[in-house]
Amino acid sequence: MPSPYTKILKDGILSENPIYRQVLGICSALAVTNLLANTLFMCFGVIFATTLTNFTVSVLRNHIPKRIRMIVQVIIIASYVMMVDIIIRALAPDIHRFIGPYVGLIITNCIIMGRAEAFASQNKPMPSLVDGLACGLGYSAVLIAIAVVREILGFGTLLGVALPARDLWWTQWTIMVMPPGAFFMLAIMTWLARARLVKEASA
Amino acid sequence: MTALGDMGFWASFALIFVAAAFTDNILLARFLGMCSCLGVSRKVDTSIGLGAAVIFVTASTSALNYLVYTYLLLPLGIEYLRLIVFIVVIAAFTQLVEMVIERVSEKLYNALGIFLPLITVNCAILGISLFMLNKPYSFGQAFAFGLGGGFGWFLAITLIGAIRERINEASLPRGLEGPGITLIIIGIMALGFVGFSGMIKI
Numbered sequence: 126m127p128s129p130y131t132k133i134l135k136d137g138i139l140s141e142n143p144i145y146r147q148v149l150g151i152c153s154a155l156a157v158t159n160l161l162a163n164t165l166f167m168c169f170g171v172i173f174a175t176t177l178t179n180f181t182v183s184v185l186r187n188h189i190p191k192r193i194r195m196i197v198q199v200i201i202i203a204s205y206v207m208m209v210d211i212i213i214r215a216l217a218p219d220i221h222r223f224i225g226p227y228v229g230l231i232i233t234n235c236i237i238m239g240r241a242e243a244f245a246s247q248n249k250p251m252p253s254l255v256d257g258l259a260c261g262l263g264y265s266a267v268l269i270a271i272a273v274v275r276e277i278l279g280f281g282t283l284l285g286v287a288l289p290a291r292d293l294w295w296t297q298w299t300i301m302v303m304p305p306g307a308f309f310m311l312a313i314m315t316w317l318a319r320a321r322l323v324k325e326a327s328a
Numbered sequence: 329m330t331a332l333g334d335m336g337f338w339a340s341f342a343l344i345f346v347a348a349a350f351t352d353n354i355l356l357a358r359f360l361g362m363c364s365c366l367g368v369s370r371k372v373d374t375s376i377g378l379g380a381a382v383i384f385v386t387a388s389t390s391a392l393n394y395l396v397y398t399y400l401l402l403p404l405g406i407e408y409l410r411l412i413v414f415i416v417v418i419a420a421f422t423q424l425v426e427m428v429i430e431r432v433s434e435k436l437y438n439a440l441g442i443f444l445p446l447i448t449v450n451c452a453i454l455g456i457s458l459f460m461l462n463k464p465y466s467f468g469q470a471f472a473f474g475l476g477g478g479f480g481w482f483l484a485i486t487l488i489g490a491i492r493e494r495i496n497e498a499s500l501p502r503g504l505e506g507p508g509i510t511l512i513i514i515g516i517m518a519l520g521f522v523g524f525s526g527m528i529k530i
Binding site for chain 1: 357358363408409419450454462501502503511512516519522
C-alpha cells in the first residue's frame, strides 16, 4: 500500500479517532454497546455507509452546487443507510428489532456528515474512500472495546456465550447494561485515550 | 396498549408526555442528541436556546412525519423509504422555520438563528420520529410524544449546562477535561433518571 493511504488509515483509527478525539457519533456508541452482537452489526453499517458516502460525495464534488451541498450529502447518506437497514433486517431480524431505530440514525451520525464535508468534498475519490474506511474502523474499534467490557461485566457473557462457570462466581453488574453504565464506560475510555495523547504531546 | 386507547384524550396525552420526558428521556435513556449536547452545553443560556428550538422542531416534525407516514407512505406501500422522507421533511421544515423567523422577528432570529442549522443533524429529532413508529399512537399521541421528548431533551441539556458552568472552576486531570467529565456528569444524571423508569409503561 502506498504511504499516503497508510497515513490516512492511521490517522482515522488512532490519532484522529472520531469517537475520543473528535467526539463525534457518540449517540450510537452508547446505545448499541450493551451486547457485542448488536455492536458488530452497527459497526458494519457505519463502515459501509461512511466508506461509500465519502466515495460518492468525492466523485460528485465538482458537480454539487455549494449552496445545496448539505442536503445533497444528506440524501446520499440516507440512500446508503436505507440499504444497510434493509440488509440488516434480512440477515438478523432479531437484532434489527433492537438496533433498528439506531441504524436509521446513522443518517444523522456526525462522523459521516463530518467526513463528507471535511475530507471527501475536497479530495479525490480513492483517498476519500480510504478515509471513510479508516474513520469507520476507528469508530468500530472503540465501540467493540466498550461492548466487550459492558457485555462481560453486565451479563457475564461474550457474544451470548457464558463465561466458564459463570453461575458459581460471577455477580452481574446490572448498572453496566443500563444507560449510566454506557456513559461511565465511554467517559473512562475517553479519559484513558486523552491522557495518553496529552502525555505524547508534552513529551 | 389497550389501556391507552380506553383513556380520555387528555389523560393519554399527559401520560405520554410525562413518559417521553422523564421515564424514557431521549438524552439520558435513549442516548440521542449527544453530539450537539456535548458541543453546546457549555453555558446555560445557549443550552436553553437550543433546547427551546429542539422542543419546537420535535413537536412539529413528529406530527408532520406521522401524517406523512400514515397517509402517504403506508397507503402507497413504500414504508422502506421512510428514512429518506423523514430526514427531508425535517431538513425542509427547519429551513422553512428559519426563513419565517428571519422575516417575522429579528430578535428571535438572532437568538435562535445559529441553532436551527444544528438541529437538522441532531439525531434526537429523527430519533423521535423513528421511535414513534414502534408504538401504535394516534395523531394527538404522536404529537404528545414529540413534545414530551423535546421537553426531556431541553431539561437534560439545561441541567448539564448549569453543572458544567460550575465545574469550570474545578481543576481536573488534563485527560478528563471537556468531553470526559461531561460524560461522567451525564452518567450520574442518568442514574437519577433511571429512578423514574418503570413508573409509567407506554
